[in-house]
Amino acid sequence: MADPAPLLPHYNSSDALNQAGKKRPPSVDDGLESYIGGNGFCQFLQATFVTFAWVFDAQQTFINVFTDAEPSWHCTGAGNDTLCSSESTTCGLPPGSWAWDLPAHASVVSEWGLQCAGSAIVGLPASAYFAGCLVGGLLLATLADSILGRKKMLFLSCFTMSLSAGLTVVSPNLWAYTAFRFLSGFARATIGTSALVLSTEMVSKKWRERISIMSFFCFTLGFLSLPAIAYINRGASWRTLYLWTSIPSLIYSVLIYFLINESPRWLLVRGRREEAIQTLKSMNDSVINSSFSKLVVVEEASDINIFSALRILWKKRWALRRLTATMIAGFGLGMVYYGMPLNVGNLGSNLYLSVTFNALAEIPSSLVTLYLVAKLNRRSLALTCMTMSGVFSLLCVVVTAKQWQMAAEVISFFFACTSFNVILIYSIELFPTCVRNSAISMVRQAIVLGGVFAPLLVAEGRKRSFLSFGVFGLVISCCGLFTASLPETRGRSICDTMEEEEYREREASNATP
Incomplete structure (x- = not known):
């Protein structure tokens, strides 16, 4: 052999520039x-x-x-029966007139009396x-x-x-x-x-x-x-x-x-x-x-310490632009990706089945991602999937039938899962080895930041569905537009140093008429 x-793994950018028109190092x-x-x-x-x-x-x-x-809870029949009904809230009922369907220790809410x-x-x-x-x-x-x-x-x-x-x-x-x-x-x-x-x-x-x-x-x-x-x-x-x-x-x-x-x-x-x-x-x-x-x-x-990777990402304008765009897209994605499973309880359907449907949506999402990333550009795929997720999330506000709301919610979550997969694969290819873990971590933190706001919107969505599903749809659609500013990476090998990535970008710019 x-x-x-x-x-x-490292060469000077000046060496790369001197090889313009020659074979890539x-x-x-x-x-x-x-x-x-x-x-x-x-x-x-x-x-x-x-x-x-x-x-x-x-x-x-x-x-x-x-x-x-x-x-869930039920009326016990004790006390004043007229006060207890399925339309009541436990907060306004006298003690003893109602009880939990399951033992109190089954949930944090029932064990510590958080229902009010x-x-x-x-x-x-x-x-x-x-x-x-x-x-x-x-x-x-x-x-x-x-x-x-x-x-x-x-x-x-x-x-x-x-x-x-x-x-x-x-x-x-x-x-x-x-x-x-x-x-x-x-x-x-x-x-x-x-x-x-x-x-x-x-x-x-x-x-x-x-x-x-x-x-x-x-x-x-x-x-x-x-x-x-x-x-x-x-x-x-x-x-x-x-x-x-x-x-x-x-x-x-x-x-x-x-x-x-x-x-x-x-x-x-x-x-x-x-x-x-x-x-x-x-x-x-x-x-x-x-x-x-x-x-x-x-x-x-370069001197290596715990801040070196972030310092490199901050100093390199092209890296900062990529990181900013992917983080903004990640924020909108995270709000839907983490918010939808938490929000299924607001649809009034069975909790176990609703969560299972959402989890099952990730299986075809992974299969579709495996097929599409080999056929389509990362940039257009991420933009399309985030837009479709937003559209179906907004449909959850428009439609009134519970079965159609559930269907729209699952489809929205499916596109959010596909976007999640594509964005992470895209990020692996956008950033070189020396900063890859830090960059992807920052993207994931932007996704998590969206998840931080999700439980609050879900709680408000119990009163008005637009404050959960509507906001989810608008945010992911708008944030997804930032993926249009990212360079395409499909079919190329990943780089390991910042200089190598800069050389490759310069080659792509020179090749563009």
Whole structure:
């Protein structure tokens, strides 16, 4: 086997400019494609195992739909019967004239008597979780690019999220419960990003999109498992649901630490050549051979710290423009993506079935994404899907029949899921390895920021549907327009340094008539 081109994770921009009109300098991606070739079984198995982090991510994200739901109730026949009816509210009824259909410990609302509390209080734990995601993303986003790497960041995030979710079962009151949800969200902030980046950086270009879609399938699996677990444990304490989800997640995080390798791309860009070589050999020993003895690696010269990736994104105007556009689109997307499952209770349908329908919508969404990303441009696909999600969300306000409202809500959520998948795949290709994890984390934090506002709009939507479905539709449609300003990335290899990305953009500009 002939020696592939040497890997050059960093080269000066002046060198790139001097090669205008010549062959593009070799990159880490070129070299890894040559060395990895096809994907070995061990390599594919590790990447697949990493994607399972999305299962536990989804469970903790949507668990409040069941633990914080207001249970149904019935009149007991005691006291003044004329005061109690199906049209009454429990707040205005005398004690003893009504009772919960399930034991009081089945929900946070019934256990702590929150049925008469304001919407801000009832939605506080869910909002605290998303607020924790936002703060955690801002503080932890750069660690995977700078100091810890993808693997250690994934382990620490998953382990801490699992531990805090497990400790939630000992919450004595709403305020302690809210604090644990904030901590769980804080730790969870980088799980999806680290898992997505690590898994896609382990495989060749041929499998990159498929591994990304596999991550989204795992998120769907986690989402789907929640109504099943909740239904099995109906009548049991809401604390049981946290135990069922936190213990498997804790075991998984330990396995990640001992069984999974670090990203070879990140190791090469950080100048850790020998570790990268050993990692590649362990993943695909049948292809990686003695030609590594001739490998030429130039270490990145910049000073690396926890703020270096964000500083690079801030200084480079083209990177800042891309980041701003994707974050604005992500904000509108997050409001619908996280808000729709929380809002199904306002439709008056069965909660278990409604959440299951929403979760099932993610399966065809992933399949459609896998097909469309290979056929259509990322930019037009993201814009179209976000617009369609907005249109069907607005239809939920216009139509009055419950079955048609439910259908429009599921379709809107389907397009939001597809947009979510496309935006994350798009972001992987828009930003080079040296800042990729930080950039995608910022995009996800913008998505989470939209989720922070979602519970408040859902609570207000109980009075007027336009304040939930209507606002959702307008925001995602308007924010989706910003994707039109992004460059197209379909069919191209990903870059590893800022200079390489700038050189490629210059080539594209020169090629445009």
